[in-house]
Amino acid sequence: MNWITNYVRPTINSIFSRREVPENLWSKCDECGTMLFHRELTDNLNVCTNCNHHMAITPRARFKALFDAGIFTEVKVPEPLADPLSFRDQKKYTDRIKDARKVTSEKEAMLVVEGEICRTPIVAAGQDFSFMAGSMGMYVGNAIIAAAERAVTLKRPLVLFSAAGGARMQEGILSLMQMPRTTVALQMLKEAGLPYIVVLTHPTTGGVTASYAMLGDVQIAEPGALICFAGPRVIEQTIREKLPEGFQRAEYLLDHGMLDRVTPRGKLRDELVTIIRMLTHQPPAVSGDLPAPAYEEAAESAVAGLEANSDAAPQDSKAPKKK
Ligand SMILES: [Zn+2]
Secondary structure, three states: OOHHHHHHHHHHHHHHHHHOOOOOOEEEOOOOOOEEEHHHHHHOOOEOOOOOOEOOOOHHHHHHHHOHHHOEEEOOOOOOOOOOOOOEOOOEHHHHHHHHHHHHOOOOOEEEEEEEEOOEEEEEEEEOOOOHHHOEOHHHHHHHHHHHHHHHHHOOOEEEEEEEOOEOHHHHHHHHOHHHHHHHHHHHHHHOOOOEEEEEEEEEOHHHHOOHHHOOOEEEEOOOOEEOOOOHHHHHHHHOOOOOOOOOEHHHHHHOOOOOEEOOHHHHHHHHHHHHHHHOOOOOOOOOOOOOOOHHHHHHHHHHHHHHHHOOOHHHHHOOOOO
């Protein structure tokens, strides 16, 4: 070994590595390369403050920002069979699941919750792209069915945020069966006259686009989201032609009648509330700080509380809202 490899190179490397910023404090925008301070980025819902690029956001972070005071309750999803095909590629399927759970601290690729946005009660489901590319397996199917059933029970609209690389190939045909299963589940909402709103986020592809993500009464997408069945690269290779710019992106699909709205993440909450309240014949939401309940309303609930107390069930009256 010579002087260059033993001394000069390590010295240069150490100078450069010292300039590198800790990864957990800063993130780089994939689009414009700007370094963004993590707190600033979180406050802006993972949207680049420089170029407005919408980066991935986990369902949990999204729901925290979406629901009033960040409060929501998780809806239980029935557990499917684990690894029914004993699938193995370079890694066992069960190991992949274990790794994804460790990395994301989430159970599976979909989170179902209930709560209120601007005092408008809803059920929401969010797909997590960071969990095995948000792939649709049996759990995701179960989650959508649980969400639809919960929405019907509570007579609430369902809002679904999609993000997926498609079906989960490790579950083979069982993952494809989730397409008709979820379609039937969503039909329950239609029969109950409840709105189903889909927010397509980057990327929504494959079997997810071919089923529940395209069945909304209102189809909203986030700016720049790729929404397709087969991706642009596959199409380009198949037809051997150059595709138009922005092909299969949210704005392109809006222009071509596939979507109703393209809404930036920051404005999504207000827009969802407006749409839901219109579809469910409720008066517009009060914007800004909500006033305290009116005197009569407060007095009424106090009287109701007293009555419940005298009805020999004092422990119930303490938490009347819990279900
Ligand atoms: Zn950017």
